[in-house]
Amino acid sequence: MGPIEFAFLALWIVFGIVGWVRGFFRELGITVIIFATLITIFLLDQYLVPKVPIKMLAFAIDVGVLIFGVLIAYQGQTITYSGKDLPGWEGDIWGIAIGLFNGWLVIGTLWYYINKYNYPLITIQPPLTGLAMTLLSYLPFNFIPAGQLQYFLIGALLFLLLLRVIR
Helix, strand or coil: CCHHHHHHHHHHHHHHHHHHHHCHHHHHHHHHHHHHHHHHHHHHHHHCHHHCCCHHHHHHHHHHHHHHHHHHHHHCCCCCCCCCCCCHHHHHHHHHHHHHHHHHHHHHHHHHHHHHCCCCCCCCCCCCCHHHHHHHCCCHHHHCCHHHHHHHHHHHHHHHHHHHHHC
């Protein structure tokens, strides 16, 4: 396992731990904000970033919006879903699962953009290890087919908002 895989695996595990501590329903509110942030990044990538002449500035826009959205999600007021976490290990598993999902969205998107812009600001030089290449195909913006990405993101956000309204 190379340094890039180790770093992103460690960060992903941190999200799982945060989900475990915060619980499923609180972490689900974070998921809503993360999807809204990913939609924003997707739209910026479609309309603004191609017009930016400097690659490093385009990278800063994409990653900056992602980091800003995640900071807002975890530091600010979030959408709170009603309900009480299951007691015991079942509640722990659900909290860890939603935390890992959020981590996949955030860390996977971060890695996607670091890879897209050829690893700026870090000393990783392609070619990557076989494991890293395999993991790249499972990042959110690579895993979901490009033509359907906007529909998936918007649909997921609307579904989560609908769940909040129905409860």
